[in-house]
Amino acid sequence: MKTGSSLATPPAVRPSCWYDAYFFDLDGTIYLGDEALPGAVETIACLRRRGVQVRFLSNNPTKSPQQYVDKLAGMGIATTLDEITTSITTTVWWLTTYHREATIFPIAEEPLCQALREAGFRLSDDPSQIDIVIASYDRGFDYAKLQTAFDALWYHKRAILIQTNPDRYCPFPDGRGQPDAAAITAAIEACAQVPCQASMGKPSPLLLEAGLAGLDLPHDRCIMTGDRLGTDIRMAIDAHMPAAVVFTGEARPEDLTALHADVFRLNSINQLLPG
Numbered sequence: 532m533k534t535g536s537s538l539a540t541p542p543a544v545r546p547s548c549w550y551d552a553y554f555f556d557l558d559g560t561i562y563l564g565d566e567a568l569p570g571a572v573e574t575i576a577c578l579r580r581r582g583v584q585v586r587f588l589s590n591n592p593t594k595s596p597q598q599y600v601d602k603l604a605g606m607g608i609a610t611t612l613d614e615i616t617t618s619i620t621t622t623v624w625w626l627t628t629y630h631r632e633a634t635i636f637p638i639a640e641e642p643l644c645q646a647l648r649e650a651g652f653r654l655s656d657d658p659s660q661i662d663i664v665i666a667s668y669d670r671g672f673d674y675a676k677l678q679t680a681f682d683a684l685w686y687h688k689r690a691i692l693i694q695t696n697p698d699r700y701c702p703f704p705d706g707r708g709q710p711d712a713a714a715i716t717a718a719i720e721a722c723a724q725v726p727c728q729a730s731m732g733k734p735s736p737l738l739l740e741a742g743l744a745g746l747d748l749p750h751d752r753c754i755m756t757g758d759r760l761g762t763d764i765r766m767a768i769d770a771h772m773p774a775a776v777v778f779t780g781e782a783r784p785e786d787l788t789a790l791h792a793d794v795f796r797l798n799s800i801n802q803l804l805p806g
């Protein structure tokens with residue numbers, strides 16, 4: 532069971548300057564469940580008024596970019612499709628680039644399956660035909676899907692395993708959460724005894740590169756804000772991009788280590804703006 536910290540909330544460590552582009556995680560950073568987190572709507576509105584670039588980078592493959600545009604609009608955050616990059620975006624890009632002719636078995640919800648079909652991929656649940664098994668955040672995961680992945684990977688020994696994102700759970704408003712793609716990946720790895728060969732979500736640089744597309748900006752003029760040290764913040768550190776962790780999702784102040792010495796620390800998303 533997750534328990535709250537008994538430590539007093541440390542003071543925020545805030546940026547003292549403006550950046551030219553702001554990258555945001557979504558779950559646990561901009562909203563929890565269907566509710567915008569305190570300060571999120573105002574922070575995005577302030578950045579819009581300033582005329583800087585805003586991008587949203589989510590590992591969550593259970594919604595299409597259009598569904599994210601609609602969800603954010605419902606919270607009062609206006610966005611456009613080109614401002615949303617998810618692990619669906621990177622998964623389709625990676626498969627199109629490196630495995631154009633592959634037959635895919637996506638253990639995934641409809642938005643990823645639809646994106647793969649629209650990109651022209653052949654989807655199959657015949658283990659003798661499958662070249663790539665995708666482990667994803669799939670709330671319809673069941674024993675039959677596990678058996679198909681097991682047969683394709685272990686019995687036929689022809690498929691490879693990739694995942695959309697490495698998150699172990701998706702945070703919920705009540706402090707609970709929902710098992711995410713890491714759990715499904717682990718179930719397949721445990722029985723098939725084959726390692727996952729590629730991950731399409733943060734901290735992979737794929738998601739950041741996709742988000743940076745069209746922005747002619749050096750990394751040090753951008754800032755990445757997220758609630759997870761192992762994905763959002765790790766990706767930014769690896770890319771030498773300024774980063775801010777916000778303690779409204781997974782990470783707690785006591786989780787930070789020497790690796791995070793230069794990471795801004797926010798108790799609320801509006802502390803991202805210079806005071």
Ligand SMILES: [Mg+2]
Pocket residue numbers: 556557558559560757758759780
């Ligand atoms: Mg998050």
